[in-house]
Amino acid sequence: MDTRRPLRILATVLGTAGLLISGCSGGSSKGTSPSESATAPAPPVPAGLTSYYAQHLEWRDCGVEGFQCTTMIAPLDYEKPGSGDIELAVSRKEATGPGRRVGSLLVNPGGPGGSAIEYLQSYAAVGYPAQVRARYDMVAIDPRGVARSEPVVCLSGPQMDTYTQVDQTPDDAREVTTLNNSFNEFADGCERHSGEILPHVSTVETARDMDMLRALLGDEKLHYVGASYGTFLGATYAGLFPGRVGRLVLDGAMDPSLDAAQLNREQTAGFEIAFQAFAADCVKKKDCPLGTTSTADAAQRMKRFFTDLDARPIATGEARRLTESLGTTGVIAAMYDESAWPQLREALSAAQNGDGSGLLSLSDSYYERRPNGTYANLMFANAAVNCLDLPPAFTGPEAVIRAVPDFEKTSPVFGRAFAWAALNCADWPVPPTGAPHRIEAKGAAPIVVVGTTRDPATPYKWAQSLAGQLDSGTLLTYRGDGHTAYGRGSDCIDTAINTYLLEGTPPTEGKKCS
Structure with a gap:
């Protein structure tokens, strides 16, 4: 279990939303000009990348009705273009019309490690509102190291089964050693199988890939909807290329100014809030x-x-068998979406009667374990990106032991497990290239940041912080449960975001929805 994995894993069906207004309250206006009004000059093609930005995309039938696929070539190392390349997978579904085409709309479901192409083909290109799909080509690129884009590989299916069952609440020195060894074996596997790509899967590099794709699609500006970790990716893009920001929706926002220890501790608090909401509902x-x-x-x-x-x-x-680690992961998985609460109640009841299959199924969904015992590369890419983007939360078991009381105070239910899970980057084979930082993106067009008040994976305070950092950030609040807000049943949220995507007009600052 990696608690720094704010990914939409269960809320995977977007309802079509009309432009209706309900359950909203507004505040003062901030940054209400449309995206086309941004005045920051667009930067030139970065030095040494002209040939990459000039490549031609050869689109082909994907084998999935209505979708086209292609690949693009990016430098493996942006500091040394031409010294080696990486092939990145792209998919799109062209705008259906009627109405003037706005451009391409890139989507990313989060992770890090979530397949944007799978997200696009399984529901974004059919579940996003018809009005949006009519005027945008729906586009996704699997980030470097993810799914179809030269995926990071670390462990085999049986090895992952063993890894996911290791006790993450060690009670003695022997169990501490076993857990620490499991993290080291995971990292060693990543280096052994994916050592060449491992230093080059940072969020900054993926954001640069997105700008190249924007240019190859023929778009002057990047239009983008990112959920969860996808908000960090989108904000990173805005910080790098403020003059090329179009209409950006950052839903379930992360706070780039926090270090890894703060991120883990505050996410622990988020899951505690979510559990309290589940428990309050359950006891009735x-x-x-x-x-x-x-x-x-x-x-x-x-x-x-x-x-x-x-x-x-x-x-x-x-x-x-259902171990404590698998059972905890199963409960955590259900915290992402309140629609999973009935399933969790049923799974817990069955487990109390000796049947752990329900919680195991929830855990498997979190890890993206397939019925045949293999795993998607989600957790491999997740660790690879996280451990590159920030210095480790803890440098060794002793640091975790000192932090456990604080984590347990933050969450009596999950704190101990979350503290130990944050040890996973301590001995990562590649040194981190990123650090905590504020993202202001001065000169960017208006950016909509969405926060849910009882979001377990990306606490609401993160959305408040990111919206405050961004020079043109506008905070849109959903008062409710679950991870992210767009397409999850609030006409107020959906109307505000749809209006922004279609007309370029962000919601008024301080707008709140139920």
């Missing part, structure tokens, strides 16, 4: 597996359940 139901008395009692029962799993894993109907 007569069949709640965590009791019907209070949220405090529900939290205690949840902790006891994890402790019992640590001592006695339970059967799942297959060779893998």
Whole structure:
């Protein structure tokens, strides 16, 4: 389990949203001019990259109805263009019309490590509102090291099964050593299988790839919807190329100014808030597996359940048993979307009766484990990007031990596990190239930052912070549960974002939706 993985894993169906207004409140206006009004000069093609920016994309049928696919070539190392290249996969679905085509709309579901192409083909290009799809070519590029774009590979399926079952709440020195060794074996596997690409999968490099794709698509400005980690990617792009910012939606925002320890601790608090919301809902139901008395009692029962799993894993109907680590991951997975709460109640009830298959299924969805025992490269790319983008949260087990009390105070339910999970970058084979920093993107067109008040993976305060950092940032608030807000049932949110994408007019600053 890597708690620095704010990815939309369960909220994967966008409803078509009309331009209706409901459940909203507004505030003062900030940056209301349309995207075409940005005055910052567009930078020239970066030195040494002319041939890359001049390449021709050869589109072909993907084998998926309505979609075209291609590949583009980017330098593996932007500091040494021409010394080696990387091939990146791209897909699109052309604008359906009617209406004037705005341009291309790049989408990214987060991660890091989520496949943007899978996201596009499975639902963005059919689930985004018809009005948006009519006027934009829907486009996705798998980031370098992800899915179809020369994926990072670290462990085999059986090795990942072992890795995901290692106890992440060690009780003694032996268990601490076992956990630390598992992180080292993971990192060693990444270096062994993907050593050449490992130093070149940073968010900055992916943002530069996006600018190259923008140019190859023939767009003067980049129009983009990024969810979760995709907000960090989009904000990074804006910081690098403010003059080429078109209409950017950053939904479920990350805060680039935080270091890895702060990110992990604040995300721990976010999951605690989400659990409290789940528990408050659960105890109102007569069949709640965590009791019907209070949220405090529900939290205690949840902790006891994890402790019992640590001592006695339970059967799942297959060779893998439900361990504490898998059970915790299963619960965390359901925190991303309140629509998964009924599934979690059912899975917890079954587990209390000796059947861990429901929680195992939730855990497998988090890790993107396939029925045949293989894994998508999500978790490999996730670690590779995270460990490159920031110095490690902790440099060794002793630092985690000192931090555990603070994490447990932040979240009595998840704190201990989250603290130890943050050890994964301590011995990464490639030194970090990034550091915490503010992103202002001065001169960029208006950028819409969306925050959900009880978002577990990207706490609301992160959206507030990013919107405040961005020179042209406008904060749009969803008062509710779950991770991200666009396309999750709020007509108010969807109307505001659709209007921005179609007309270039951002919502008024301080707008709040239910």
